[in-house]
Amino acid sequence: MDTMNHRITLAERPVGAVAERCFARDDVPVVSPGAGEVLVEVAWLSIDPTIRGWMAYDFYLPAIEIGAPIRSVGLGTVVESNNDAYPVGATVLGMAGWQQCAVLGAGIQVVRDGVSPEAALSIFGITGITAYFGLLDVGRPSAGETVLVSGAAGATGSVVGQIARIKGCRAVGLAGSTEKCAWLTDELGFDAAINYKTEDVRRAIREACPDGVDVFFDNVGGDILEASIGNLALHGRIVLCGAISQYNDTTSRPGPSNLTLLIGKRGRMEGFIVLDYMHRAGEAIGHLSDWVRDGTLTYRTDVVDDLDNAPAAFNRLFTGANTGKVMVRL
């Protein structure tokens, strides 16, 4: 491996859409791992909407410092180890950041043999664990209930809908193109899909969920959240996982005008962050593995090559260009 580490760092905090000038590229000497740490040669990066928050402000984790690599989950091979749990040659997941070589101390997860990098990042990393606990622990659907998912053709949403189906629920997805909607219903087994760009969303939800929405898993926020509240069933639950429609906003946008409906509907709206569930990651990964193995859970990846293209890959999330999990192959 090189003695220099190529990195993409935070040059400037974003205001609105994340512009190229927010990023800088540099090459710095590779650092040796300290006691208990490992040096990882990064092969893949997980590109997630939450990075937008980290770039801008303290958001459940401290903001990325100016000049530091963009924070990001990555997958790679241990090339130097001071920790017997992660020997040289092991494939690991961790908060590698947008760089070729990362020193990792905590939060390292070994990727088991036979699990591809794509599967690891799409299903067994943050994405799948988010879908699993967000739906099952926060949303708590029962068999026969209707689960509505926004950003359903995205990495997390597509897994949420499939888990809902596996648990005997009716799954309805919101996505932004005919192709994405077809993927949801034809390949992933969603019961219905709504193109939020071309349909009257509130009416479409009402038609697709005639008994109301029991669980709404929201990755998007904004108008779609309002429409879902309007269609919420009695005792319905809204899982606030993300609000990608608003992450690039430069002015505050009014919230749903129908929030008081939650009173009569006894609705619950709850935010969550997957980091709170990482001590139970094994539980999620066990079930997710079974479902991938028996073919009930599938995924699609949106692979961009080359570390230097990570900013472009990142922006695909906000334009809705991606279907499935966006990742960068170094």
Add this chain to the structure above:
Amino acid sequence: MDTMNHRITLAERPVGAVAERCFARDDVPVVSPGAGEVLVEVAWLSIDPTIRGWMAYDFYLPAIEIGAPIRSVGLGTVVESNNDAYPVGATVLGMAGWQQCAVLGAGIQVVRDGVSPEAALSIFGITGITAYFGLLDVGRPSAGETVLVSGAAGATGSVVGQIARIKGCRAVGLAGSTEKCAWLTDELGFDAAINYKTEDVRRAIREACPDGVDVFFDNVGGDILEASIGNLALHGRIVLCGAISQYNDTTSRPGPSNLTLLIGKRGRMEGFIVLDYMHRAGEAIGHLSDWVRDGTLTYRTDVVDDLDNAPAAFNRLFTGANTGKVMVRL
């Protein structure tokens, strides 16, 4: 008792503030109770914000029919009984409506000896039970946490803050006048009170709740809800009990612009309706009785005389004229 029953009925569904023309007055023959029913001579009426919803639309209960008495909890004496559980002479609470005589079948609660009508309606009726379960079952505060209450000088809010204190929490109330705020801190034992009409609410909450708001019990909605979200502590809970600031709205009003803060804060916002807890009313009444007896829980009433003044009493809720529980004495 008279053979005629004087009533105030729904003449027209309200749009905006409830105008006098929404009400009609009539006198109809007293009806005899059927099997299992009792005839009650109504002595007191409980005047609650939720009546605004019942007048306008289906809102967890069907809308009041045009020409029917305004739905309302009332207290009175059984004067004719076909039910041994409620003998003639018993004092009972039930959904009497705005009328002199009511036939009641279900949902009747006997008022125990020694409990005044004022205490029954302020504490042991819907009001106290709402405060008890809304705070403890939905809000779930722990000792040492901060509980913020809007409409704190109102019937429900004043009980919520006192229960919070009894449970070892810090209680902070929002109210609309210096006098109300003084009542909260000087007589009810709130740790702080904020005059939302004269203070910068968001800043005042931040100063009064330096560690953030662990539980926000909301009777008001609107800007106060947004300010509370901004000050919510990690894992904070918002109990949506009412939204009196919006009940008279004729156009939909934007919701809180900062709802996505719930994600990073892992916040939970949950609506509830006390009717869901009526099977556990005895549990609440037992504790509330103890607290009234030992002087840790007090209440204030806002009594208006004469059935014909019920509409005027009702409007006191919306102008904020009342401190404590609004009730009509027939």
